[in-house]
Amino acid sequence: MIGLALSGGGSRAAAFHLGCLRALDDLGLLDRIQVISTISGGSIIGAYFAYTPHKSFSEFDSDMCQLLKKGLHKDIVLELLKPKNLVGSNLNGLATKVDHVVSSILNKDPSLLRYPTRTDMFIDVLNRELFAGLKMSASRRNDMDVIVGACELRAGTAFRFGNRRAGDWKHGELKEWDVDVACAVAASAAYPILLPALDRRWRFHKDGQETYQRVLLTDGGVYDNLGLQVLEPGRNSKISVHTFSCEYLVVCNAGRGQDDGSNTPVDFVPRVARSFEIAHRRVQEAAMQRLHYLKETGQIKGFVMPYLGQQDVNLIGTPANFVSRSEVVNYPTDFAPMSSEWVEKLARRGEQLTKNLIDRYLTELL
Numbered sequence: 001m002i003g004l005a006l007s008g009g010g011s012r013a014a015a016f017h018l019g020c021l022r023a024l025d026d027l028g029l030l031d032r033i034q035v036i037s038t039i040s041g042g043s044i045i046g047a048y049f050a051y052t053p054h055k056s057f058s059e060f061d062s063d064m065c066q067l068l069k070k071g072l073h074k075d076i077v078l079e080l081l082k083p084k085n086l087v088g089s090n091l092n093g094l095a096t097k098v099d100h101v102v103s104s105i106l107n108k109d110p111s112l113l114r115y116p117t118r119t120d121m122f123i124d125v126l127n128r129e130l131f132a133g134l135k136m137s138a139s140r141r142n143d144m145d146v147i148v149g150a151c152e153l154r155a156g157t158a159f160r161f162g163n164r165r166a167g168d169w170k171h172g173e174l175k176e177w178d179v180d181v182a183c184a185v186a187a188s189a190a191y192p193i194l195l196p197a198l199d200r201r202w203r204f205h206k207d208g209q210e211t212y213q214r215v216l217l218t219d220g221g222v223y224d225n226l227g228l229q230v231l232e233p234g235r236n237s238k239i240s241v242h243t244f245s246c247e248y249l250v251v252c253n254a255g256r257g258q259d260d261g262s263n264t265p266v267d268f269v270p271r272v273a274r275s276f277e278i279a280h281r282r283v284q285e286a287a288m289q290r291l292h293y294l295k296e297t298g299q300i301k302g303f304v305m306p307y308l309g310q311q312d313v314n315l316i317g318t319p320a321n322f323v324s325r326s327e328v329v330n331y332p333t334d335f336a337p338m339s340s341e342w343v344e345k346l347a348r349r350g351e352q353l354t355k356n357l358i359d360r361y362l363t364e365l366l
Contacts, residue, residue, distance in 0.1 A: 002365070003231035003246035004033045007284075008040030008221035009254035009308075010191070010333030011068055015343050016308050017045050018064050019350025020252040023306075025057050026351075027358060029365060035145040035244050037227040039220040041254070041333065043148050043188040047181050048130050053141045071337035072125060079121040088116050113214070117196040119186055126182035134181045136163050147230050147242055149220035150187040153197055158223045159215065160230060160242050161187075167241045171213050172206025187217035193272060194334075195219075226251055226287050233299045248362065249303040251291065252350065255284055256329050257309020302364070304357035306350055315356060323349035 004024075006017045024030040038046035045064055052060055079085060092115060099112040127133055140146060145163060152159040155170040161184035166177040187198045197216040204211050220227070228251055229235075235243040256277070265274035294300045312318070312325050328346050358366070 001034045001244065001246045002029070002032050002248045002250065003244060004036045004046075005227040005231055005249065005251045006036065006038045006042030006046040007227060007251075007253045007255065008042055008189075008219065008225045008333075010041040010189075011071070011335045011338055012308070012328075012331045012333050012346060013041035013254035014045040014064065015068055015338065015346035016254040016306075016328075016350040017042055017252050018061065018068075018343075019347035019352070020250075020306050020354045021045075021049060021057075022061065022347065023351040023354035023358070024250065027355065027366060029250075029358070030057070031142055032365075033142070033144055033250075035147070035231065035246065037147040037149065037230045038188065039149045039225055039227040040189045040191070041335075042227060042252070043185045043220070044126075044130070047146065047148060047185050050140045050144060050146045051131065051134050051138055051181055053139050065340075065343055067129065068338045068343050069340060072122075072129075072335040073337075075125045075129065076118065076121055079124050080118060085116060085121060089118070089121075092116060113201065114196055114199040117199070119190045119195045119198050122190070122195060123180070123182045123186045126185055127180065131181040131185070135178045136161055136166070136181055136184060137178045138163075138181070145244070147227070148181075148184040148188050149224060149227050149230070150184070150190075150198075150217040151220055151222040153216040153218055154214065156223075158220070158229065159187075159217055162242055165241055167204060169239050169241065171204040171211070171215070173204060173241055175203040175205055175210065188220045190217065191219045191333075192222065193269065224283070224287075225255070226253060226284055228287050228291070232290065232294065247301045248365065249291065249300060250354075250358075251303060251305045252354070253284065253305055253307040253309070255281060255307065255309050257281070257307065257311070257325070302362050304354070304361050306353040306357055308346075308349060308353075310353060315353075316360065317356060319352060321348075322352055325349075 036046050096112050096114045099110045103110040148161045150159045157168045157170050159168045165173050167173040197218040201214045230242045231244055231246050233245050237243045265271045291303050328349055
């Protein structure tokens with residue numbers, strides 16, 4: 001089994017992953033992917049790829065380029081400004097603040113759900129632009145398994161949506177697991193500084209018991225920005241909602257890697273964002289070490305990690321038109337409109353790295 005992981009990283013990740021998918025398609029490996037695990041920006045492109053089996057790869061490629069060039073900011077703002085949404089979100093925001101104050105005084109948990117929010121508008125935009133009401137059980141390319149990862153803030157654990165089940169180890173499996181793809185992707189991509197957590201009460205079943213639980217779902221990168229854990233062998237199916245036994249792994253990482261120390265994040269938002277980035281990188285470094293351990297101990301047959309932040313000096317045999325790390329590493333992770341030049345530059349680095357690494361480390365698949 002070949003597993004594919006697409007990391008978080010907003011539009012930078014989506015463009016980089018587009019190049020990785022181009023390389024896999026050119027090498028004849030894309031149709032052999034049996035499970036895809038996605039996070040945040042990787043969820044947008046990964047879910048769209050998986051849930052458009054009626055489109056050729058070139059059509060998918062064209063659609064994704066158009067989406068990146070258009071961006072999502074304007075659509076979300078316009079959705080929020082619709083009178084019904086604007087009034088509803090503002091009234092709910094005020095009501096939840098009052099509920100929090102009262103609950104604090106009474107020493108109890110707030111009970112009012114934060115709904116609707118900008119994240120709910122994000123769901124509407126994704127449904128209109130990409131997923132058109134598709135459910136997680138909908139038809140997929142080559143009948144591949146799809147896992148869309150989020151983070152559940154109350155329990156502090158990974159929460160994963162799949163085409164056969166959804167849930168986490170704490171709450172168990174979601175009873176009505178077949179949610180909209182747009183809902184899963186929005187939860188996965190709800191970057192905490194910009195988008196509120198998806199606030200829902202859902203029914204779960206675990207160990208023969210059913211419970212009704214409140215969950216707060218935010219960006220999957222908070223817990224596992226590579227989306228790798230679900231693909232690692234040896235996971236206990238009695239604890240983990242999703243388990244796969246992959247022999248080969250392609251882990252596409254749109255992270256920036258080590259910084260040069262030139263930034264000075266003094267203000268609140270840059271300081272919090274920078275802290276978030278550091279935590280991401282530390283978790284990713286541990287995941288990279290696990291990949292090498294899995295290979296060395298024979299638990300997997302092989303892996304490659306096309307890494308946007310890869311230090312180019314460690315590469316061998318790069319092409320003449322190679323896109324260097326320094327050219328792309330500082331591109332932001334938001335979903336503002338991206339120029340054609342930037343789409344192709346980021347995608348070309350993903351494509352070049354993927355081909356380079358597979359040619360070196362996974363020749364047995366070619």
